[in-house]
Amino acid sequence: xxxxxxxxxxxxxxxxxxxxxxxxxxxxxxxxxxxxxxxxxxxxxxxxxxxxxxxxxxxxxxxxxxxxxxxxxxxxxxxxxxxxxxxxxxxxxxxxxxxxxxxxxxxxxxxxxxxxx
Amino acid sequence: xxxxxxxxxxxxxxxxxxxxxxxxxxxxxxxxxxxxxxxxxxxxxxxxxxxxxxxxxxxxxxxxxxxxxxxxxxxxxxxxxxxxxxxxxxxxxxxxxxxxxxxxxxxxxxxxxxxxxxxxxxxxxxxxxxxxxxxxxxxxxxxxxxxxxxxxxxxxxxxxxxxxxxxxxxxxxxxxxxxxxxxxxxxxxxxxxxxxxxxxxxxxxxxxxxxxxxx
Numbered sequence: 001x002x003x004x005x006x007x008x009x010x011x012x013x014x015x016x017x018x019x020x021x022x023x024x025x026x027x028x029x030x031x032x033x034x035x036x037x038x039x040x041x042x043x044x045x046x047x048x049x050x051x052x053x054x055x056x057x058x059x060x061x062x063x064x065x066x067x068x069x070x071x072x073x074x075x076x077x078x079x080x081x082x083x084x085x086x087x088x089x090x091x092x093x094x095x096x097x098x099x100x101x102x103x104x105x106x107x108x109x110x111x112x113x114x115x116x117x
Numbered sequence: 118x119x120x121x122x123x124x125x126x127x128x129x130x131x132x133x134x135x136x137x138x139x140x141x142x143x144x145x146x147x148x149x150x151x152x153x154x155x156x157x158x159x160x161x162x163x164x165x166x167x168x169x170x171x172x173x174x175x176x177x178x179x180x181x182x183x184x185x186x187x188x189x190x191x192x193x194x195x196x197x198x199x200x201x202x203x204x205x206x207x208x209x210x211x212x213x214x215x216x217x218x219x220x221x222x223x224x225x226x227x228x229x230x231x232x233x234x235x236x237x238x239x240x241x242x243x244x245x246x247x248x249x250x251x252x253x254x255x256x257x258x259x260x261x262x263x264x265x266x267x268x269x270x271x272x273x274x275x276x277x278x279x280x281x282x283x284x285x286x287x288x289x290x291x292x293x294x295x296x297x298x299x300x301x302x303x304x305x306x307x308x309x310x311x312x313x314x315x316x317x318x319x320x321x322x323x324x325x326x327x328x329x330x331x332x
Binding site for chain 2: 031033035036037038039040042043044046047049077079080083086087090095096100101104105106107108109111113114115116117
């Protein structure tokens with residue numbers, strides 16, 4: 001997995017490390033957590049936990065509710081919206097409870113749990 | 118169940134660094150889902166690797182190369198993109214309802230997702246970072262020629278630029294123009310000239326010389 005350079009999150013200007021070579025091998029995730037976020041959503045869909053549209057509709061809602069025009073040109077906004085949509089989906093389908101997510105998040109935030117996936 | 122999972126040595130799991138809030142959230146979700154048996158770390162690893170390595174842009178490139186070399190296939194792509202793409206075994210997740218657009222000397226097609234970031238992953242891999250950025254999404258609609266120029270693609274004035282807005286119901290794949298000097302190349306060799314950017318279409322397919330120099 002490749003971490004993209006800091007200037008790879010903004011356009012324009014279309015120069016710097018982002019500009020080229022725009023080969024097929026361009027990094028696809030800006031940070032490891034984004035690939036985990038991506039992997040979880042697709043994995044659970046593939047194993048039949050929800051139809052893809054259930055996730056997709058929530059992502060569209062999150063993006064529509066978000067700041068389409070006034071955000072800094074930071075592509076990682078996309079995966080924040082992705083995670084908000086996924087969290088809602090997990091809670092609304094009953095796979096996880098809001099309280100247990102908050103508790104577990106706190107454990108990772110404070111170092112009670114230190115696993116890195 | 119709680120063994121540190123060494124996804125990559127670069128993560129440095131030997132020393133603990135306070136994660137950002139979003140990192141903590143993502144780890145919490147993965148931790149809980151694995152604990153409840155909904156998924157496994159390995160399953161997520163495999164999936165991420167598949168999208169990074171196996172399901173990348175080359176699937177789309179094979180569709181393009183076949184369109185360049187097989188007139189009957191090209192006609193099928195024109196008539197029903199989804200079915201013609203499925204002939205090559207690419208179907209499902211995010212590849213439903215694909216309309217295939219053909220660039221020519223007079224028409225240049227570009228597509229974007231202005232609403233979110235719909236992207237046919239199984240054909241093109243994960244969306245590039247710039248594709249998802251708000252400035253790109255806004256500007257490619259209002260000033261397409263200007264954006265193309267920033268990508269290094271200057272089109273003559275007589276070429277009409279068409280901008281297509283992709284959605285959950287309608288996705289696009291652009292067949293770029295076949296580069297000159299490739300008449301004798303095999304389908305497989307041609308596929309290597311097709312970049313992801315040329316299928317979105319902020320770029321052209323590479324010339325054989327460029328492909329040789331880039332690899």
